[in-house]
Amino acid sequence: MSELPTRVCPHCGSQLGEWAAPPESGWGMLLVCNNNDCKLFACSGTSIENKDPENPFGCRYAENPDNGYKPVHLLAWLGPHAS
Numbered sequence: 001m002s003e004l005p006t007r008v009c010p011h012c013g014s015q016l017g018e019w020a021a022p023p024e025s026g027w028g029m030l031l032v033c034n035n036n037d038c039k040l041f042a043c044s045g046t047s048i049e050n051k052d053p054e055n056p057f058g059c060r061y062a063e064n065p066d067n068g069y070k071p072v073h074l075l076a077w078l079g080p081h082a083s
């Protein structure tokens with residue numbers, strides 16, 4: 001079951017890591033860029049409209065192996081320690 005090809009983020013070149021999506025999302029396993037310095041992720045904090053400054057979210061690059069590795073932008077919690 002671990003025969004997934006190595007995928008890299010087109011934005012930063014980091015290897016994507018497996019992430020099990022919540023069942024309600026309709027996704028199964030996603031491959032996610034976990035690089036906090038990723039260009040996409042670093043820029044996303046100011047690019048989301050109507051976002052609550054008290055709830056910093058960003059977008060991480062991800063691909064869905066169940067859908068032909070279609071790119072998805074995963075909304076991710078930046079956490080209280082995000083700069």
Ligand SMILES: [Zn+2]
Pocket residue numbers: 009010011012013014033034035038039040061
């Ligand atoms: Zn990346």
